[in-house]
Amino acid sequence: MEVTLKIFRFNPEVDKRWHYETYRVNAEPTDRVLDLLEYVKGYIDGTLSFRRSCAHGVCGSDAVRINGMNRLACKTLVRDLGDKITVEPIMGLKVIKDLIVDMEPFFENYKKVLPWFINNSPLPADGKERLQSPEARERFDDTTKCILCACCTTSCPSFWGSDDYLGPAALVAAHRFIFDDRDEAAAERLQIISETSGLARCHTAFNCTMACPREIQITKAIGELKLATITGRLD
Amino acid sequence: MNNQPSSRKLLTWFNPLGRNPGAWAFILNRLTGLGLTFYLFLHLIVLGRLAQGPQAYEEFLELTKSPLVKLGELLVIGAVIYHALNGLRVVLTSFGLGIRQQTQMFYLSVLLALVGTLVFAIRMFAG
Numbered sequence: 001m002e003v004t005l006k007i008f009r010f011n012p013e014v015d016k017r018w019h020y021e022t023y024r025v026n027a028e029p030t031d032r033v034l035d036l037l038e039y040v041k042g043y044i045d046g047t048l049s050f051r052r053s054c055a056h057g058v059c060g061s062d063a064v065r066i067n068g069m070n071r072l073a074c075k076t077l078v079r080d081l082g083d084k085i086t087v088e089p090i091m092g093l094k095v096i097k098d099l100i101v102d103m104e105p106f107f108e109n110y111k112k113v114l115p116w117f118i119n120n121s122p123l124p125a126d127g128k129e130r131l132q133s134p135e136a137r138e139r140f141d142d143t144t145k146c147i148l149c150a151c152c153t154t155s156c157p158s159f160w161g162s163d164d165y166l167g168p169a170a171l172v173a174a175h176r177f178i179f180d181d182r183d184e185a186a187a188e189r190l191q192i193i194s195e196t197s198g199l200a201r202c203h204t205a206f207n208c209t210m211a212c213p214r215e216i217q218i219t220k221a222i223g224e225l226k227l228a229t230i231t232g233r234l235d
Numbered sequence: 236m237n238n239q240p241s242s243r244k245l246l247t248w249f250n251p252l253g254r255n256p257g258a259w260a261f262i263l264n265r266l267t268g269l270g271l272t273f274y275l276f277l278h279l280i281v282l283g284r285l286a287q288g289p290q291a292y293e294e295f296l297e298l299t300k301s302p303l304v305k306l307g308e309l310l311v312i313g314a315v316i317y318h319a320l321n322g323l324r325v326v327l328t329s330f331g332l333g334i335r336q337q338t339q340m341f342y343l344s345v346l347l348a349l350v351g352t353l354v355f356a357i358r359m360f361a362g
Contacts, residue, residue: 068252091247157248157261203264204328206257206337219257223331230330 001083003027005036007048008088010095018095020086021045029079033066033087037073037099050099057213060149063090064099070151070211090154092163106150109166113174113192118185130182140179143172143221145214152208152218158201165201166193168208168218175221179234186234194229202226257328260341264321267314274311305359312355317348 003025010018023040034055041048053059055074062073065088067081078085093101124130146169153159153167166174174193178186193199199222208218228234249266251259284292298304324340327333333340 068247068250160248202329203261204257204325204337205261206255207261210255210258217334219328220331220334223329223334227330 001027001029001078003036003078003083003085005040006084006086007037007040007098008095009048009098011047011097027078029077031078032074033064033071033076033078033081033085034062034073036078036085037087048099049097058147060147060213063149063151063154063213064088065090070155072149072151072213075213090150092154092156092160093150101154103150105163106153106167106169107148109153109163109170110148110173112166113170113177113189114185115170115173115177117177117180118183120184132180132182136181139181140176142216143176143179145216146172146176147214149213151211151213152216155207155211157205157207158203162197162201164197166198168202168222171199171202171222171225172216172218175225178225178228181234190225190229193225199226199229256338256341260321260324260337260344263345264318264325267318270310270314271318274314302360309352309356309359313348313352316351317344320344320347 005023005025006020007023008018009015009021023044025036025039025044027036027039034052037048037050037052041050050064050073051061052074053061055062057072057075060072063070064073065071065086066073066076067084067086070090073087087099089095089099089101093103093105095101119130148169150169152172153169156165156168158165159167171193174189177183178189202219202222204219204223206219209216209220212218249262251262254262281295284295299308321341321344324333324337324344327340328337
C-alpha cells in the first residue's frame with residue numbers, strides 16, 4: 001500500500017520556523033512507523049532526524065506524536081493508522097531538530113522524586129538480600145514497567161501549561177518506590193509530590209493512561225498517591 | 236517553554252479527536268468552566284442594575300423574556316449541571332476511586348445535564 005507520510009520538520013540552522021514535508025512511501029500493513037521513518041532517512045532525505053535505539057519498545061527513545069496521539073514509532077503499525085500518517089514531535093518540550101526534543105526538563109522532573117531505592121538500615125543477618133513477599137511486590141508491579149519514553153507527560157494538558165509540573169512519568173516513578181515496603185523514603189517523597197508543582201496539578205484527563213505504550217494505569221497510580229498523602233497510609 | 240506552534244498547542248488542548256472519554260470530560264469541564272465564569276460577570280453586571288433603582292432593574296429584566304436570552308440561560312443550566320456532576324467525578328477519580336467506571340460516570344453526567352436542561356426548557360418555554 002502507498003502511504004502519505006507527513007513529517008514535522010525543523011532545522012534550527014536553516015529554518016526560521018517549522019514546516020511539514022510530505023513523502024509518499026510504499027509500506028506493508030505490518031510495517032511500523034519507525035520503518036517508514038528509516039526509509040525516508042535512508043532513501044529520500046538523509047537530513048531527517050529522529051531518536052531510535054532498540055526499536056523494540058523497550059528503550060523508550062522514539063516517542064513521537066502519530067496522528068495526534070503519543071506513541072512509540074517502533075510499536076505502531078501502519079495497518080492501525082491507514083494510508084495517511086502524520087508524525088510530529090511530542091509536545092511541551094523544546095524541539096531541537098525535526099522529531100528530536102530536549103528531554104532535559106522531563107528528566108529534571110523525574111530526578112526530583114528521588115527515583116532510586118533508599119534503605120539505610122543494616123542488611124539482614126545473612127548479609128544477602130532484603131526479602132519481600134510476592135503480595136508486597138505486586139503492590140507496585142504496574143509502575144515498575146515505565147520506560148521513561150515521556151509519552152504520558154507530554155500528553156498531559158497540565159504539563160503543556162507549565163513544565164514545572166512533575167508530570168505523570170515522575171509520579172509513576174514516585175509510586176514505584178513509595179509503595180515498595182523495602183524502601184524507607186516514602187514520607188520524603190510524599191512531601192515532594194505534595195508541593196504545588198506535584199499531585200495537585202493532575203486533573204484526571206486520562207491522557208497519560210491512554211498514551212502509555214506499557215499500558216500502565218497511570219491515573220490510578222496518581223490517585224493512590226493522592227490518597228496516600230491524605231491518609232498517610234501505604235497499603 | 237516550547238518552540239512548537241502555539242496556535243496548534245491551544246487547538247490541541249481542545250481537540251477531541253483521537254482522545255478518550257476522560258479527555259472529553261476534561262475539555263468539556265474547561266469549556267463549561269470558562270462559560271460559567273463569563274456568566275458570573277454577566278450576572279454581577281445585571282445585579283449591579285439594582286443599584287440604579289428598582290425601575291432600571293425591572294426594565295432590564297424585560298430583556299430576559301426574549302427567546303435568545305432564554306436559550307442562553309438553558310446553556311447556563313446545562314453547563315452548571317454538567318460541571319457540578321463532572322466535578323464529583325473528578326473528585327472520585329482523583330482519589331483512585333471508580334477509575335474503571337470513569338467513562339460511564341462521564342456519560343451519566345452528560346445525560347443528566349441534557350435531561351435537566353430539557354426539563355428546564357419545557358418549564359421555561361411552555362410554562
